[in-house]
């Protein structure tokens with residue numbers, strides 16, 4: 001794990017060595033520990049399955065900071081079938097900053113460098129705030145100058161987001177389409193192997209060099225979608241919106257591309273409409289982090305499809321395509337000699353009411 005190079009702050013006698021939080025939007029955390037340490041969290045995953053793929057949980061787990069380090073052993077909570085007993089330690093939103101800035105964690109001082117609020121690159125954070133202006137993150141929170149750590153990092157509070165909004169005018173109900181442990185709810189088509197490793201969906205084209213898609217079983221009409229992925233380059237992959245779930249090549253629908261194209265020039269975040277070709281070209285190749293995690297977001301509403309890459313808007317396209325369909329993770333086949341891999345860590349969706 002790389003700690004921030006800028007920081008010259010150290011920590012004395014840190015009991016817990018905290019991982020740098022993974023920032024989905026600008027900073028990936030490609031680095032991970034050699035061994036899978038999920039064992040420490042599996043007792044909690046039994047019920048909190050979505051936490052398995054959640055960035056905050058995953059990034060801390062790589063440094064052995066398991067659920068119980070933060071929430072206490074919570075034995076009673078775990079064994080309470082009536083679900084009346086709370087975990088030992090809980091943190092309301094207003095307590096998050098103090099919790100994360102605990103002296104042994106993201107707090108200056110001592111013998112080990114850590115990354116606290118003061119270490120943030122102000123310019124990058126400004127950009128980040130600007131890019132989220134007027135929108136809500138998949139965790140249901142707005143990003144502002146008053147944000148706490150978990151507003152900007154992870155989707156650790158996703159349940160709260162959903163609960164808080166019940167009874168509000170605009171319900172915010174993000175749901176994880178990938179449960180973190182297997183591909184329940186998805187169906188593969190084509191010749192690609194889809195496995196789940198370290199809470200990620202890993203796609204690798206098979207020996208035939210054919211393409212493949214991992215389709216949701218369900219269909220979706222209007223929605224917000226956020227997909228966090230990492231790829232080995234060069235690659236041609238993508239995210240189908242409103243596809244048919246059939247074999248590659250004949251489906252209708254729209255695909256957000258994960259690629260570098262030279263003819264025509266276009267990069268990840270571009271939009272391809274089946275049968276029509278490229279409908280929106282992202283001409284900026286600096287929005288993507290080829291070494292780390294990236295998040296593609298889309299707002300799919302009526303005939304309008306709006307796309308963001310790492311919080312930066314790519315643009316809007318109008319399509320005459322199908323009004324609903326499946327979501328698919330696509331990867332193009334490769335000659336046998338080349339090995340390409342796509343990893344997907346989070347697929348979050350929020351259904352929208354039909355055109356406001």
Ligand code: HEC
Pocket residue numbers: 043044045046047048067068071072073074075077078079080083086087089090159
């Ligand atoms: C037997 C099932 C089960 C197990 C095992 C379990 N939980 Fe929970 N937990 C729940 C349910 C149900 C809720 C309440 C609904 C929700 O938040 O989704 C909950 C809520 C929570 C909350 C939020 C409580 C609140 O009031 O905001 C935390 C934190 C939590 N669990 C942590 C843990 C940790 C840490 C572990 C492992 C040590 C764990 N849970 C194991 C079922 C379980």
Ligand code: HEC
Pocket residue numbers: 002004019020021022023026027028029097100101106115116117119120121122124125128129143144145146147148149150151152153
């Ligand atoms: C307003 C949004 C925002 C808030 C609030 C925020 N962060 Fe960040 N954080 C970012 C952004 C953007 C980056 C990437 C820019 C950078 O390098 O500073 C980042 C980077 C980080 C990193 C480095 C990640 C890496 O992979 O190198 C850590 C660790 C981190 N934040 C921890 C925290 C903690 C702990 C808090 C609360 C005390 C916090 N952040 C509050 C937006 C935020």
Ligand code: HEC
Pocket residue numbers: 041044045048051052056057060065066067068069070071091092093096099150151156157158159160161
């Ligand atoms: C680094 C410390 C840390 C770790 C590790 C951690 N949590 Fe949390 N957890 C928090 C904090 C802080 C909050 C409050 C977040 C907020 O409200 O923004 C929280 C909130 C929650 C909630 C409440 C969400 C809600 O809707 O109210 C649940 C459930 C939860 N954690 C479960 C888990 C489980 C299960 C694990 C392990 C798989 C885990 N946490 C690991 C610090 C941690």
